[in-house]
Amino acid sequence: MKTIKVGILGSTGMAGVEYVDLLVGHPWFKISTLTGKKNVGKKYGEAVRTIKNIPKEVEDIEVVEPDPKQVDADLVFSSLPSEVAREVEAKFLEHGFPIVSETSAFRMEPNVPLIIPEINPDHLELIEIQKKDRDSFIVTTPNCTAVGLALSLKPILDNYGIEKVVVSTYQAVTGAGFPGVPSYLILGNIIPYIKKEEEKVSSETKKILGRLDRGKIEHAKFPIEASCARVPTIDGHLEAVYVETEKNVKIDEVIEVFRRFRGEPQELNLPTAPRDPIIVTDLEDRPQPRLDVMSGTKPGMSIVVGRVRHGESNNTLKYFVLSHNRIRGAAGVAVLTAELLFVKGYLEGR
Ligand SMILES: NC(=O)c1ccc[n+]([C@@H]2O[C@H](COP(=O)([O-])OP(=O)(O)OC[C@H]3O[C@@H](n4cnc5c(N)ncnc54)[C@H](OP(=O)(O)O)[C@@H]3O)[C@@H](O)[C@H]2O)c1
Structure with missing residues (x-):
């Protein structure tokens, strides 16, 4: 089975660290890129030292800017502050990255699914409408x-x-x-x-x-x-x-x-x-x-x-x-949504 490389935008924040916890050792997804802002250039372990003890496997990954050219991934999770998410997520979409975002930037757009996988997996059909205009797509998870x-x-x-x-x-x-x-x-x-x-x-x-x-x-x-x-x-x-x-x-x-x-x-x-x-x-x-x-x-x-x-x-x-709030309400619901996208074949494109 192909491993899906995932990048985490906003990986050094309160929700970001929970993605890392859920994704290290994941059977399908492998963390490839971790982004931040103030922490750019630091090793991930050093960047999040005061928030959480994180698994050894990711300690030495260098934190980079959320710049599509610096991200090598088949899927990106976005845990950015909402004020910057709209611009940065749009840039990643332009560069062809599928996105699962927990930010509020695109949640209420009519063609953007807002997903809790146990409730409305059928709303993922909206991806087909998004794909009429571009190759990539964005799926969001709620507040x-x-x-x-x-x-x-x-x-x-x-x-x-x-x-x-x-x-x-x-x-x-x-x-x-x-x-x-x-x-x-x-x-x-x-x-x-x-x-x-x-x-x-x-x-x-x-x-x-x-x-x-x-x-x-x-x-x-x-x-x-x-x-x-x-x-x-x-x-x-x-x-x-x-x-x-x-x-x-x-x-x-x-x-x-x-x-x-x-x-x-x-x-x-x-x-x-x-x-x-x-x-x-x-x-x-x-x-x-x-x-x-x-x-x-x-x-x-x-x-x-x-x-x-x-x-x-x-x-x-x-x-x-x-x-x-940080697991079921953020990283967990996003990873579960990505797993649903994976089994439904939406992550085969890149
Ligand atoms: N916390 C929760 O329980 C929760 C739950 C659901 C949804 N959310 C949503 O998830 C997002 C992140 O929340 P959070 O609580 O994790 O926030 P946070 O702790 O403030 O973390 C923000 C993250 O974004 C990075 N960042 C800050 N300013 C940036 C900029 N201008 N450009 C690029 N990256 C920037 C930070 O990097 P540095 O650390 O390197 O500066 C950090 O990695 C928000 O949209 C929030 O509404 C949060």
């Missing part, structure tokens, strides 16, 4: 907060229909990148504002849960009201979700629906796919970021749902959901 929300809503939508969603979030500091929020602002504190986050959670979740119809995505119609806060946890975004459903819901049944939920990654047994995309805890005081964020067969790739209960009527549901 870290939208990932946990959308995954937990998908089985509810399919089984009961959704009228309305209200979500309040408690988001970890690593979601703000490195070095992120100044310690004085976040230690012993909560900041009830994250720029553009509430809009992204709502619009991206509706695109992911939308239906592809004759080459166009019809976004889900129900309202999603989000309130987002930064809290002093390290990894794992916790979300308190309230859902009004079209049909009445029985709590035992919906728990079973969550537990049985599977998607194409599980059917295809993709290397990064967790056995259970949704784990439900019965413990009354869980999920907790510190205790539960690495649950499951592929640590960081399952979301954990708990405190599933009714609101004031049988067509309302309340629960907490926890997802690892």
